[in-house]
Each structure stands twice: as C-alpha cells, then as structure tokens.
Amino acid sequence: MLTNHLVPADEQADLTQFTDALHRFCDAEIEPHYRQWEKAGLVPREVFARMGAQGFLCADVPEAYGGTGASANFSFAVAEVLSRRGYSGFVGGLQVHCDIIPPYLLHCGTEAQRQHWLPRMVSGQAIAAIGMTEPGAGSDLKALRTTARRVHDEAGDGYVINGSKIFISNGQNADLLVLAAKTDSAAGAKGVSLFLVDTTTPGFSRGANLEKVGQHAGDTSELFFNDMRVPADALLGGVEGQGFVQMMRELPRERLIIGVQGVAGAKGALDVTLKYVQERQAFGQPIAQFQNTRFTLAQVATDIAAAEAFLNACVDAYRRGELSPEAASALKLHASELFSRVADQCLQLFGGYGYMAEYPISRFWTDARVLRIYGGTSEIMKELVARSLLGR
Numbered sequence: 001m002l003t004n005h006l007v008p009a010d011e012q013a014d015l016t017q018f019t020d021a022l023h024r025f026c027d028a029e030i031e032p033h034y035r036q037w038e039k040a041g042l043v044p045r046e047v048f049a050r051m052g053a054q055g056f057l058c059a060d061v062p063e064a065y066g067g068t069g070a071s072a073n074f075s076f077a078v079a080e081v082l083s084r085r086g087y088s089g090f091v092g093g094l095q096v097h098c099d100i101i102p103p104y105l106l107h108c109g110t111e112a113q114r115q116h117w118l119p120r121m122v123s124g125q126a127i128a129a130i131g132m133t134e135p136g137a138g139s140d141l142k143a144l145r146t147t148a149r150r151v152h153d154e155a156g157d158g159y160v161i162n163g164s165k166i167f168i169s170n171g172q173n174a175d176l177l178v179l180a181a182k183t184d185s186a187a188g189a190k191g192v193s194l195f196l197v198d199t200t201t202p203g204f205s206r207g208a209n210l211e212k213v214g215q216h217a218g219d220t221s222e223l224f225f226n227d228m229r230v231p232a233d234a235l236l237g238g239v240e241g242q243g244f245v246q247m248m249r250e251l252p253r254e255r256l257i258i259g260v261q262g263v264a265g266a267k268g269a270l271d272v273t274l275k276y277v278q279e280r281q282a283f284g285q286p287i288a289q290f291q292n293t294r295f296t297l298a299q300v301a302t303d304i305a306a307a308e309a310f311l312n313a314c315v316d317a318y319r320r321g322e323l324s325p326e327a328a329s330a331l332k333l334h335a336s337e338l339f340s341r342v343a344d345q346c347l348q349l350f351g352g353y354g355y356m357a358e359y360p361i362s363r364f365w366t367d368a369r370v371l372r373i374y375g376g377t378s379e380i381m382k383e384l385v386a387r388s389l390l391g392r
C-alpha cells in the first residue's frame with residue numbers, strides 16, 4: 001500500500017528503511033514466539049517495550065511527546081506489515097495503542113494529559129486500551145450505563161465511576177484505559193464523557209481474558225469499575241459531555257486503520273496461497289494449473305488491487321485532513337468484507353490442509369472474521385454510508 005506514488009518522494013526512502021527494520025524485528029522477535037502467544041492469548045508486555053525502543057510504536061506522535069514526529073504513513077506501515085505477515089491478532093490491540101488512543105490525547109487532551117501519557121505509550125512502558133462497548137451497549141453506544149459521578153470532598157475533586165465494559169482489546173495488558181461513561185444520565189449523547197483511567201486505580205478490575213474464535217494472540221477482556229475514584233483531571237480535555245463528539249471525531253482514523261489491516265491481511269492470505277498452489281499436486285499437476293485455481297487467484301488479486309486503490313485514496317485524504325466519516329466507513333466495510341472473502345476463497349484452495357491450524361491460511365481466515373464486527377459492524381457502516389447518501 002504505502003510503497004506507491006501517493007507517498008511523497010522525500011518520505012519513501014525513510015519508509016522503506018523503517019519497514020525493512022520492522023521486518024527484521026518480526027523475523028527475530030515475533031515469528032519465533034507468535035504461536036506461543038496465541039496459546040497464551042496475549043502478547044507479553046515486553047514486546048511493546050522492545051517495539052517502542054525501536055520507534056515502532058505510535059510512530060506519528062510529535063517529538064514534543066517523545067515520538068519521532070513522522071507522518072501517519074509510518075504508523076499505518078506497522079499495521080500493514082504485521083497484518084500481511086499474519087499477525088492480525090496482535091495488530092488488533094496494537095492499532096488501539098498506536099492509532100486510536102494517541103489522536104484522542106493529541107486532539108482532545110489537555111497539555112498535562114498529553115505530557116503524562118504519550119511518552120510512556122511511545123516507549124511501550126504504558127499500554128493503552130479503549131472502553132466503549134458494554135454488555136448492553138455495542139452498536140448503540142448511547143445506551144451505555146457506566147456512570148461517573150462528580151464528587152468534591154476532603155480528598156479533592158474527582159469522579160466515582162461504576163459499571164463495566166466488555167470485549168476490550170488490550171484489556172489484560174492495559175495501563176491506560178480511555179473510558180466512556182455517563183456524567184449526566186439524563187442528557188443522552190451529550191451526557192457522555194471520556195476519562196483517562198490509570199488501571200492501578202482502586203476499584204478497577206479485570207475479568208478473564210476472553211476466549212475468541214480467532215485473533216488468539218490479542219487479549220480481550222471484560223473490565224469492571226466498582227466505586228473507582230479518579231481525579232477530576234482524568235476527564236479527557238477537562239470538559240464534561242464532550243465524549244460523543246470526541247469519539248465521532250476520532251472514528252475515521254479507527255476505521256481507516258482497520259481498512260489498512262483488512263487490505264494487508266487479504267494480501268497476506270494471497271501470498272501464502274500463491275506459494276501453496278504451485279507446490280501442491282493433484283491429478284499429476286500443480287493445483288495452480290487448474291482453471292478454477294487460476295481464475296480464483298486472478299479475481300482475488302483484482303479485488304485486492306481495487307480495494308487498495310480506495311485505501312490509498314483514503315490515506316491520502318487523511319493526510320490532507322479531508323477523510324470524511326462516510327469514506328472511512330465505506331473503506332472499513334469494503335476492506336473487512338474483502339479480507340474475510342479472500343481468506344475464505346484462499347483457504348478453499350488448500351483443501352483439508354487449509355482447515356488445519358498449523359497452516360497460516362487458517363489463521364488469516366479466523367483472524368479476518370472480527371474485522372466485520374469491531375470498530376463498528378458492517379451493518380452500522382452501511383447505515384452511515386446510507387445516511388450520507390440520503391441525508392438521514
């Protein structure tokens with residue numbers, strides 16, 4: 001994706017150097033351990049720190065907050081490289097840490113909040129998560145029931161938070177949780193606020209690491225808040241009732257990065273399939289010789305090329321500050337559906353071996369499924385696109 005003409009010429013050489021170094025890191029630090037992490041259901045915290053030490057985390061955070069100040073393309077390249085190599089289970093949490101939380105802090109946080117959290121996130125010392133979804137509030141976020149009650153007492157100004165969240169990526173590892181809660185239960189969307197919760201706060205607890213169908217290397221958890229008291233300056237941006245506006249503002253990048261993951265994952269599925277069909281023999285010839293195989297691969301490659309053109313247009317629009325919510329939704333819809341479809345078509349070409357966990361194509365297939373659900377389901381993406389077409 002990023003090695004095309006849309007990347008400015010002066011950035012291309014640095015980006016190539018960056019992705020070469022990242023591939024070397026993957027060979028040495030990820031590939032040998034990935035199956036073990038899948039069994040454990042978690043990427044060890046030290047891996048974040050090692051990635052941070054090499055500049056692979058939150059790559060576009062400005063230098064003033066410990067980052068390199070590179071363009072967002074560098075951060076997208078991390079998701080792209082890892083997804084294409086088949087590490088989507090890790091990418092799910094990594095993109096929350098690198099691509100979703102930093103913009104909240106940069107665009108909506110106070111200077112003190114940025115100074116406190118961003119340098120730790122860049123170095124990998126603090127791992128970040130975002131808590132929006134609740135057992136009774138997923139697509140319908142306005143229905144969330146976690147409350148934050150303002151208190152002023154001898155301990156100072158603060159909020160007492162009660163409630164729970166579910167399906168939270170990085171839930172087991174998280175040091176920072178960007179938490180959506182109602183500061184005014186009567187005010188609907190205007191009563192939602194976001195808090196920067198230090199997970200060592202008394203009253204915070206983690207549920208079990210949830211067992212998933214795929215993306216096994218990523219930890220996903222229920223989180224509980226029981227009279228959890230946070231200081232008043234944990235309120236993101238310092239103004240109550242802004243949570244919904246803040247979330248809506250940052251969702252395009254969340255959807256863009258899932259688009260990166262989807263297209264790169266589809267390419268990774270095609271990579272392993274191209275190799276396999278030339279090795280596997282049936283009826284005295286490589287299965288690559290069958291017309292069905294050739295047509296399937298040609299169709300898959302064509303679909304990926306078309307999706308990639310759309311992705312590049314969205315990346316370019318993002319760089320210019322012009323990525324619309326509907327374009328980001330359409331991209332997320334298209335790329336996540338593409339990844340699932342491509343992984344399924346490719347798996348079929350592996351026959352029974354494709355259904356065996358030891359073959360990487362099976363991981364692409366299981367990992368792909370959730371892209372159509374998290375970050376907003378395909379149905380919600382269609383609603384958003386339809387709304388932009390019809391005006392309501």
Ligand SMILES: Cc1cc2nc3c(=O)[nH]c(=O)nc-3n(C[C@H](O)[C@H](O)[C@H](O)COP(=O)(O)OP(=O)(O)OC[C@H]3O[C@@H](n4cnc5c(N)ncnc54)[C@H](O)[C@@H]3O)c2cc1C
Binds near residue numbers: 170383
């Ligand atoms: C692995 C994983 C990681 C996740 N990580 C995070 C995270 O880090 N932070 C976080 O906050 N959340 C996270 N989520 C939650 C995810 O964003 C939600 O699961 C998703 O938004 C859907 O919400 P739901 O599961 O409650 O489904 P529901 O909202 O109950 O939807 C059920 C079905 O109804 C459909 N539906 C709902 N409303 C409409 C409508 N208006 N029109 C048409 N169809 C509709 C949906 O499309 C879906 O098919 C994660 C989920 C998973 C599985």
